[in-house]
Amino acid sequence: MKQWRRPGLWLSLALTVAVSLWPVFASNKAYAREVAFTILKATALASSLNILLGYTGYVSFGHIVFFGLGGYVGFYLISVHSLPIYVGVLAAAASAALLAFLLGKAILRLRGAYFALATIGVNEAARAFIKNFDPFGGPTGMTLNFSVYRHYGGPNQALWIAYAAVAGLTLLVVLTSFLVKTSRFGLGLMAIRENEDAAEVMGVVAPSAKTWAYVISAVFPAMIGVLFFFKNGNIEPGDAFVLHQSIESIVMVMLGGQGTVLGPLLGAAAYQRLRGFLLVSPLFKNIQLTVSGVLLLVIILFVPAGLVGWLRGRFPPLRRVLE
């Protein structure tokens, strides 16, 4: 397999591992773990979104729906049926895959802005439905019984387990993203992005390729969702289906460079660090959203290819390393 030798893969994986290991060596471990958890979660969400958004060119504005629904399914199994966490994660992945498959068959027929609108509609419908769905706790959601943590050797141990799982998943997302990009399947997706009709003429079976891209990009957010809400200990509709978070993932992808493996990693890390900085800085903390908005606007208007795209365009030798 020639693609194993490409430096771009190892660079991305090494960065992910470096962020994952940082809390182990940091002096304030619990704090570093929380920060790294946020960055890894954002990276995984952005990277999986990138498979649909960057490679395939379909703008999913409501991608957070999989994070929320997956989180709910896993949380329900863990808290109500006291199943182990890995069962919850796998069940969430399976249900997200199924939902994405069925939903994809329907809404991926829409193009451009119509697709974007439909994904917003799906997210809002899901949120409104869960609010009324009593087995999942309705509007107040569910809270994890503290005794559940005992199976994992106490709350502290449980948090580290959740963290390790998120780190492993993020690594898996980055690897998947790379493998999709360098595969024949990925080439088909990029052909769809450039011109869907032409791609079909060239023999890409667009409907099924798009659906699989959608399924792949839906599975990971669902699993991350379970771990995130397991770590938090409670879940409610207001936290699970935040449209704003969905759009933040798009911003991260754009910031780093859409359609690249490394881009979403850098974008997610940069965005989260910037947000963290703005939130605690006395000068900007009240106006954090505005500063992010201005930054986003500047990127959209002047650097539409994102950081990695810009570097690749500016310094051609870097193209071998930055993928």
Add this chain to the structure above:
Amino acid sequence: MLDFIVASLADGLLLGFVYGIAAMGLSLIWGVMDVINLSHGSIMALGMFGIYFAFNDWGLHPYLTLVLVAGAGLLLGILIYSAAVHRVIDAPHLSTLLATFSVDMILIGIGTALLSTSPRNVDFTLGSISLGPITLPWVRLAAALAAILVAALLHLFLYRTRSGKSIRAVANNRAAAELMGIPSSRVLALSFGLGTMLATIAGALISTFFPFTVLAGGAYQLRSFVICVLGGLGNPLGALIGGLILGGLEGIIPAFMETSWVPVVEFILFVAMLLVRPAGLLRSKT
């Protein structure tokens, strides 16, 4: 029961006219330049606060202020278009979606920093009128009438004036319109301004009977999406009809199930509509 349905339906329909105006702004912008304006909601919130401050601090009459708010909305839209949208008008949809979203972030960021997110209301009543089982507050009736008036004026503007005809020409085919000597950038800026003007008017009207916060626009923006898709994206008249349908639904559904189910029905209808008839109930035309 029947009385309740009739009263609630009348209430919903009156509200539907105002929803229709908000959606009309979104639909106009989409129809002319294929841009979905994600800052629509926060601009509606600006309209609400325009009335709030004019009424509470300066004691101006809300309906008088409406004209000022509309003018400010028009100018703001032209400003937003020139600063954020014009450069990416021909780029893929993602760019314009994110450009307008960043405007939304900027507005909401400033709004929350200056005004916090505590709820406000405009304490303004005109009494109410009773027709059989229905009791309607005059502010709602006046808002519906204002909405109809605005829709009629917009129609006259689009079909009877030279600028309006230019807007329709650009919507129809921008390249051809440019060849005919229409300054398309100016027309696009004007259309965007008209769209945001309608948003501020809708926000202003809503503020006279519902409480609101800086973030209140979001819910109305989502409703506007639903309405636009019902009536056909890019079809201003369809938006008014879509608004009436949505208002009617919001009036009727609570009679049969709990109010919290209303958004579920709305958004399922929305997605279904996109799949079955993306061009809307009426065929899309501008």
